Amino acid sequence: MNDAADRVGLLREMLRIRRFEEKCAELYSAGKIRGFLHLYIGEEAVATGVMQSLLPEDAVLATYREHGHALARGIPATAVMAEMYGKYEGCSRGRGGSMHIFDARTRFYGGNAIVGGGLPLAAGFGLADRMMRRPRVTACFFGEGAVAEGEFHEALNLASLWQLPVLFLCENNLYAMGTALPRSEANTDLCEKARSYRMPAQPVDGMDVEAVMAATKRAVSEVRAGGGPQFLEYRTYRFRAHSMFDPELYRDKQEVEEWKKRCPIAGYVARLEAAGILDGQQLAALEAGVAKEIAAAVAYAEAGSWEPVEQLTRDVCAAGAA
Amino acid sequence: MNDAADRVGLLREMLRIRRFEEKCAELYSAGKIRGFLHLYIGEEAVATGVMQSLLPEDAVLATYREHGHALARGIPATAVMAEMYGKYEGCSRGRGGSMHIFDARTRFYGGNAIVGGGLPLAAGFGLADRMMRRPRVTACFFGEGAVAEGEFHEALNLASLWQLPVLFLCENNLYAMGTALPRSEANTDLCEKARSYRMPAQPVDGMDVEAVMAATKRAVSEVRAGGGPQFLEYRTYRFRAHSMFDPELYRDKQEVEEWKKRCPIAGYVARLEAAGILDGQQLAALEAGVAKEIAAAVAYAEAGSWEPVEQLTRDVCAAGAA
Amino acid sequence: MSGSTATVRTTYRDALREALRDALARDERVFLMGEDVGRYGGTYAVSKGLLAEFGEERVRDTPLSESGFVGAGIGAALNGMLPIVEVMTCNFSLLALDQIVNNAATLRHMSGGQFGVPVVIRMATGAGRQLAAQHSHSFEGWYAHVPGIRILTPATLEDARGMLWTALMDPDPVIIFENALLYNLEGELAAGAGPVDIDKAAVRRSGEALTLVTYGGSLGKTLAAADVLAEQGIAAEVIDLRTLRPLDMPTVLTSLAKTHRMVIVDEGWKSGSLSAEIMARVMEEAFYDLDAPVARVCGVEVPIPYPKHLEDAAIPQVAGIVEAALRTLSHHV
Amino acid sequence: MSGSTATVRTTYRDALREALRDALARDERVFLMGEDVGRYGGTYAVSKGLLAEFGEERVRDTPLSESGFVGAGIGAALNGMLPIVEVMTCNFSLLALDQIVNNAATLRHMSGGQFGVPVVIRMATGAGRQLAAQHSHSFEGWYAHVPGIRILTPATLEDARGMLWTALMDPDPVIIFENALLYNLEGELAAGAGPVDIDKAAVRRSGEALTLVTYGGSLGKTLAAADVLAEQGIAAEVIDLRTLRPLDMPTVLTSLAKTHRMVIVDEGWKSGSLSAEIMARVMEEAFYDLDAPVARVCGVEVPIPYPKHLEDAAIPQVAGIVEAALRTLSHHV
Numbered sequence A, B: 001m002n003d004a005a006d007r008v009g010l011l012r013e014m015l016r017i018r019r020f021e022e023k024c025a026e027l028y029s030a031g032k033i034r035g036f037l038h039l040y041i042g043e044e045a046v047a048t049g050v051m052q053s054l055l056p057e058d059a060v061l062a063t064y065r066e067h068g069h070a071l072a073r074g075i076p077a078t079a080v081m082a083e084m085y086g087k088y089e090g091c092s093r094g095r096g097g098s099m100h101i102f103d104a105r106t107r108f109y110g111g112n113a114i115v116g117g118g119l120p121l122a123a124g125f126g127l128a129d130r131m132m133r134r135p136r137v138t139a140c141f142f143g144e145g146a147v148a149e150g151e152f153h154e155a156l157n158l159a160s161l162w163q164l165p166v167l168f169l170c171e172n173n174l175y176a177m178g179t180a181l182p183r184s185e186a187n188t189d190l191c192e193k194a195r196s197y198r199m200p201a202q203p204v205d206g207m208d209v210e211a212v213m214a215a216t217k218r219a220v221s222e223v224r225a226g227g228g229p230q231f232l233e234y235r236t237y238r239f240r241a242h243s244m245f246d247p248e249l250y251r252d253k254q255e256v257e258e259w260k261k262r263c264p265i266a267g268y269v270a271r272l273e274a275a276g277i278l279d280g281q282q283l284a285a286l287e288a289g290v291a292k293e294i295a296a297a298v299a300y301a302e303a304g305s306w307e308p309v310e311q312l313t314r315d316v317c318a319a320g321a322a
Numbered sequence C, D: 001m002s003g004s005t006a007t008v009r010t011t012y013r014d015a016l017r018e019a020l021r022d023a024l025a026r027d028e029r030v031f032l033m034g035e036d037v038g039r040y041g042g043t044y045a046v047s048k049g050l051l052a053e054f055g056e057e058r059v060r061d062t063p064l065s066e067s068g069f070v071g072a073g074i075g076a077a078l079n080g081m082l083p084i085v086e087v088m089t090c091n092f093s094l095l096a097l098d099q100i101v102n103n104a105a106t107l108r109h110m111s112g113g114q115f116g117v118p119v120v121i122r123m124a125t126g127a128g129r130q131l132a133a134q135h136s137h138s139f140e141g142w143y144a145h146v147p148g149i150r151i152l153t154p155a156t157l158e159d160a161r162g163m164l165w166t167a168l169m170d171p172d173p174v175i176i177f178e179n180a181l182l183y184n185l186e187g188e189l190a191a192g193a194g195p196v197d198i199d200k201a202a203v204r205r206s207g208e209a210l211t212l213v214t215y216g217g218s219l220g221k222t223l224a225a226a227d228v229l230a231e232q233g234i235a236a237e238v239i240d241l242r243t244l245r246p247l248d249m250p251t252v253l254t255s256l257a258k259t260h261r262m263v264i265v266d267e268g269w270k271s272g273s274l275s276a277e278i279m280a281r282v283m284e285e286a287f288y289d290l291d292a293p294v295a296r297v298c299g300v301e302v303p304i305p306y307p308k309h310l311e312d313a314a315i316p317q318v319a320g321i322v323e324a325a326l327r328t329l330s331h332h333v
């Protein structure tokens, strides 16, 4: 990673996510966004670094905490924001909202709000690619909380048994809602767990976008080459509450503050500045560009329309309701 | 294990199971036993050795292949056989049949025909004992096929996380119906898998009743002492088909013959003879005693009654049907 | 139970918490187990404070393993405990359904009556909060299909406070569905409120013109519809089923014998909903009492969409209930 | 499809196998996946021989991981394949229900119509073989509650042979329930038999006195009951629903408009069964056509017991169907 423009690009991606999420929090308070809202603030380096490592023909599966993934994958902020509003112009036509971002063009398959629910799907994606001899990989994101679910076990075994081209990408932010990892896993070494399925596994500093990218690129190329599935554990942290309803009784302010010192964005800004690639003016320009994009996204969402209620039962089945 | 009488007792237990199962096969052909019938022939050393290691206050959970466990646990052959017939005098009042042997007196909790379905229950048994500070253990049997199920994963993690007094007893007979272990597990080292939950795990020669007993006794005492759950893998083999419907297309006659040479009963007879503990006459006497017991069981079952059809909805709920 | 007429102002959530506290205090075999019931304080803050009061053994956070911990609750019940298992929402309960159907509901029968499973499983249910397709299910009617379990749907503060203990004393598995929209319901509750029966439906409003049958989260809307009808001079009787399995048909049919007309309100998807079963029972047991076909107002057969206007259109609303009632009344014999 | 009138003698099992073979041969995107479908030859020998013919990639044995491989089938369908997933029996399908309800049935809608899931899931269903409580479920009616999936219940050789391909061509998930008692059903099948429609119920026997509605494993018993009734001079019309979701109500109601009386036969537990839904629809759509209340003959609300006499008593039998028909006919308007 030597190219200055690329590095600034990474920073810009992270900034887009951060500002987008901050705007969402604001819009949630204003009642524009409803339902559950899970912010990705603090974890931006992961989605950013991973998406840089994938090709357009690859598939991505994510969770309900997926705005960052959607943006980094290239779904326009306009379409994502309109989806948050529930507008017809949203990327899921407004049907899904914050937890169910989908986009066929970028092969972004959600947006799954059942913890662990995407893992078996990912195995199936890999199976299809393998059977069709397509050199594609499927990237499946999930939180460390999902590791306790039976579907984690079943999907990792299937993928390894059948040597499927799947990347299992665990975003270990230490908490599943209020449950700290040592309170949910007898063995908190998640890579060791993954290896028990005979799957290569590697911990990655999830607060360092370049580390994420380097580790992921290597894994992607091995998976694409037919080496079977891999597991990556990104060690990260969410700076905000689990969702907008969470009083955060379960962790110290102190702990949060410690992690904030490792902010993936602030840290990277400092690094680029130290490397002479970025100065205050350039950063301000970046911020301005991002602010413009977000403002445009909000405007787009505001201007969007509501799907006519007559279409309620559309898309239950391909040909009308069943 | 020096006591000659004890050793002959182990042989007798295994013989009881073998002859009982052979009789069941016969009765199945005669149409006396119906439904699915899964025989334990070849695996007798496991149930026999394990049950010797448990106390009456311990709990036992087993699968649909559980006649051997039921007999070894001390449920009278009469009540088990009557259950196979579906008679009112059966240990489950005839409601369960071959796959659902239950007995409150010996704390035998089935007889579960959903693969993996007993594992979470076992964790709950252990949780209750632990919360009540009772020095009991729960022994949960399952086949190696169950290891791929999500419930295996969830139950082992819970038991280890909460340090529950549960013995996870895997009867690895190499096949789940027609599926050989390497076709269902990416990692066929089941002990390694169990250890990934931070649980002590140990392979045991499941064809050697004394080895089973020694390993299980040690594990039971550690579990009872509060050391947390353990996993034991008994390497064994079923000499017969999976059930009475299985054409056995999936394995070589050759392989079966090789394993039969390691018959837990024939091998133990030879050992006891070599040790001068058993001679032909004594063996014949043992066989005669067992034959008598089985004949009595069949007679009991034959003489049993059918539950009146008016009682059909009894025991759906404690107080009549809901 | 208490003779006092004093009341306290409380919420459905607090009433549930009082019931949990009471149960935990009453019997050492009782414990609460589920995702985030402890440190987090419960997703809906129902169990907030109980961890501090009863300790982490008895207010037990679980890993995300629905089948595992529901099965563990069943096992603990078999082994002498009285577990209260919280499945955060019914949306996640499908992951535990095998344990519920093939173990909890079946063990007593399969064992010839030797074993019982006195577990109580609580879960939030229902739509209406813009949580979209995967988080808005109403599965209580679906669960009511299964013999061997009892299904409760507290719709009032009394029932939120009172059903839990009665459920725990039931020797068989009981599932309590708490409509998530009710948690903030506020009102007066008798100061000495305690256990209530779980066998009978309740007439929540008396009337002669027609019978409105409902339960849980739809009770409020149905009562509101009855208000609207009353303004038009139509006296609707409103029945809160309270228990979906076993159904208290006598109470339903007694009302029907008086009104001869019935509308059922139920948030579940229409086909195969609980309302269908009630229509079938009426068909079987009271066909000749009917002056008009029984009508139903149900969830539209669509995964619940996120936008408010579409979600509102997908589940029963007051206007739809009123309309169905008027249509039913317009039939002439 | 073929104009020929030649027939071959075959069984339901062989017809299913022919359908699988045909599908595997027709389209390289088709594959069969499930527990023991390959080496073992299928628990019910349906897929016997297919492994040798199509290889282990396309006739794929899976580990015991119902949620995992059903979810993988859904994922593969999303990613361009046409998977046929066999869940050995519906008894084990609860372990995969979350994948079916929250992913397969929901993804098209949640994604605003961008993605479809053209998976076919096959499972054996039904009681009658003395397999006791955990292995005798009839869940097809239960599944029919869920929008977004289609439920098929082939009851004849033609449908065993013909429904699979049509199901595969459906852009949405389809579940095929094969009653395990039918596998040995023998009869004549048109030599050129191929795909059949999956939209319409079928009138399997014509009559004017009353309508018997059923599907799947109960069709044979219902036809036998119609024979018994015919001996008494009563001409019963027998309707085979074929598809439980979406229900073909027009065919049912056309018959009812002629006969004015109806009995529904359905092996599922009575409360919340498919029969309840049909009774509800009749109530809603054809109340004034009825000369008697619709009756139903269902599974008794008990986990299925092992002994034959109790199992027989727990599920619909010919005598019970005849009795219900006679009772229905005895009502005078």
Ligand SMILES: Cc1ncc(C[n+]2csc(CCOP(=O)(O)OP(=O)(O)O)c2C)c(N)n1
Pocket: A065, A113, A114, A115, A116, A142, A143, A144, A145, A146, A147, A171, A173, A175, A176, A177, A242, C035, C064, C066, C088, C092, C095
């Ligand atoms: C099967 C299931 N159980 C419970 C929930 C409720 N829930 C939503 S998010 C969450 C925490 C998940 O934690 P983790 O997997 O670590 O992801 P994170 O939120 O930290 O990104 C829980 C328990 C759910 N959505 N699905």
Ligand SMILES: Cc1ncc(C[n+]2csc(CCOP(=O)(O)OP(=O)(O)O)c2C)c(N)n1
Pocket: B065, B113, B114, B115, B116, B142, B143, B144, B145, B146, B147, B171, B173, B175, B176, B177, B242, D035, D064, D066, D088, D092, D095
């Ligand atoms: C959840 C579930 N899936 C499938 C089955 C069908 N089935 C019954 S026994 C069996 C094989 C189990 O193998 P294993 O666990 O190794 O036990 P074994 O029969 O070898 O003793 C299968 C697949 C079942 N009963 N339950």
Ligand SMILES: [Mg+2]
Pocket: A143, A144, A145, A171, A172, A173, A174, A175, A176, A177
């Ligand atoms: Mg997390």
Ligand SMILES: [Mg+2]
Pocket: B143, B144, B145, B171, B172, B173, B174, B175, B176, B177
């Ligand atoms: Mg095995």
